[in-house]
Amino acid sequence: MQASTDPKQKDPQPKLWTWLLAIGIAWTVGYIYNVHLGGEARWLKDLYQKKAIAARAIEPPKLIVTGGSGAHYTINSEIIAEAIDRPVVNLGIDGPVGLDVILPTMLQHVDPGDIVLLVPEYLILLDEDGLGERSGAFAIATGQGLNQVPPKQLVRDWIGIGVPSLRALVKSTSDLMTLGKFSGYYDDPLTAAGDPTVDKQRQGDWWQLAIKRPATAHAIQRIEQFRTEVETQGGELVLSLPWVYGKTNEETQTNIRKTAEALGAIAPLLYEPETLNIQSDVTMFADTHYHLTSAGREVRSQQLAQQLQEILP
């Protein structure tokens, strides 16, 4: 047995650049996969780009509905548009992108006269720093909000975006062989207004979500800043509590009430004071506690339309 740290093949003149070459090739392969082929960043990028095109195609004044995937899977734009008599675009993206990246990204789509309806799920409202696990990946893949991500996370995510993972590669290979194309969570077609067209099915059991804290100071402060930014661009901010399949216990209700108070102090807040938008009918939900089925989206949109009509001039 030998315990030397030196292998037999000692290279008297090691070519250190070959290490960089190995890293460069592997990382580039990973980057291409993640951003352009079957990686999560590709689907996020595609989702945003499709929605950005939809937003640009709509003449102001319009209603922009935004937030995470809870907003994306919560509305039927046509129903709202018809009721409030102005075009609607669904710019909901993905909660783990984080408030600090979502909001500045949305701001560039705000024109004078627009109304921005922000429907943030509690995942976003309870976040301490406004950044999520996909903030960096989204920013790198789309070029949006790069300056919002702190250097440490950005460096980590730059490295990470070149790392596909074995499981992702196996899934993509299987997709290619069975479907003939890559697939991802957000790869379903969208309507012209950016709404989803497919209802996802939940695989696991349902339970009612508990909200264990009110919205964080950071989330409130960031939304307040967003209101100022929207108004500076000639728009108006309206907020809504999300519909959630949640518990109706004292703790959850108290925390939602506190959140509603804080949000209501920033901008008009749309919600049902009796239920606090906590839903008990699980059949309206698709695959998560925030994503609604198409039938659920219709009900939710009718409610939103009515609430908007009450506050719009």
Place this chain on the structure above:
Amino acid sequence: MNFSEFSFWWVLLLVSVPFFAVRYGCKSLGYWPDKLDSVGLAVLSLVLFVNADKTSFAVFAFEIVFNYLMVKWMLGREGKQAQWIATALIVFDVAVLAYFKYLTFFVEDVIGLAGGVSPDWQAGFPLPIFQSIPPGVSFYTFQMVAFVVDSLKARRKRPIKFLDYVNFVAFFPQIVAGPIERRGSLLPQIQGFKFKFTAANFDLGLRWLSLGLFMKLVLGDNLFPFIQDLSPVADNAWLVWFNAFLFTLRIYFDFAGYSFMAVGIARVLGIRLTVNFLAPYTSQSINEFWRRWHVSLSTWFRDYVFLPLMGKRKSWAPFYLFLTFTLSGFWHGAAWNFLIWGAYHGALLLLLRYAGRPFSRAMGKYVKRPQIVSWAMTFGAVVLGCLFFMETNIGLLMTKLTTLVTPGAYSLGNLVGAFGQFSANELVALGWVMVLAGAFLLLEHVAVWQERPEYDLLLHPWVSRSLLGLTIVLSANIPSEFIYFEF
């Protein structure tokens, strides 16, 4: 230090870039005293330790100062006086370790067996109770204890500078999970330390680092979710065996991977650390396995527990061997399963001692290649041992052991059902990990057969670069904790 956590590399970068930039500038102007290299290494190690765990660092800071002062005092004394100081210091170090690691187990599982412990004893206890051991305590305590003994036995009792002692104990690549280094091998490299950044050191360091990263991030971490999913299954003998087999692979890839990363990082700085694993799964006997597995811990127990305990009573060697292995099991964790695991390996060594030769002779008569049978039996014994190691819930462990000896649990239905545990994509991913792990272990076997250093083929320049490339492409995107950080 958690090498698979980005935070480690980030802090390393933030401290290293300004430090080496200033060093480069000063050196080119001729204003860089060599002593500042030692200071720089100490600062780097301590900052990284604080970043890894503040509680552990606070304990460490106290221990390192206390140990240094006591060793200094000891070196200034002769004979019995020096021995008493050494004994007191070792008792203190072990007591600190016992407090952090074994207090809850001792009170709840040992005294509690007699039923005399109130459920809220922690509330009335005068000291804080730790639910998990601060990282590194087990390892640096053993390194400090070895240092005390080696210093006591040293022929030339020259005083050691505090900075050298700090760098010896706190050297960042190995402080949290070893290798547990000895005074004789590490101290001479640390005394009057100078960074030796050469192309050869970079190249060799990167080769070891790539090997470790591949083992940990590609093999170990991709196996982890399967082990986690299968752990609750206790009624299907095929799955109980398979899960123990997967854990056997993972613990090696995880811990050896960590150790090789430590070797690689240290080598970049110009320091040679002990290679802690020597292809243990090529072993053809349990004896050989323990010469290849966690080398720095095995030799530590041999030199500081087994040999001193046995003394001149050679006829008692089997008993002390068994005792030493049971203690080494207990070192891994404050739980009954680790004690059982240590005792199991002690018992295997005794079995080999008394029945090994007659068995080999008998086998040689009937089997053409007895070494293959020996290897398979050794590996099987290690896999069974891993079942004890991985299952901290004694009730579940007993259920699994009962399943293993129940013929009905090996039914065809259970075998078919075993495949139904995972989706098609998961099975394909598992298949790929097994192919990579098999190829990796095969290259170890080939190197051993060819009497090369164990990792010679895996450290080949182009294999190393390929392993790094594969690590980037195939790493699990959610790294699991290093198993040995819990110990």
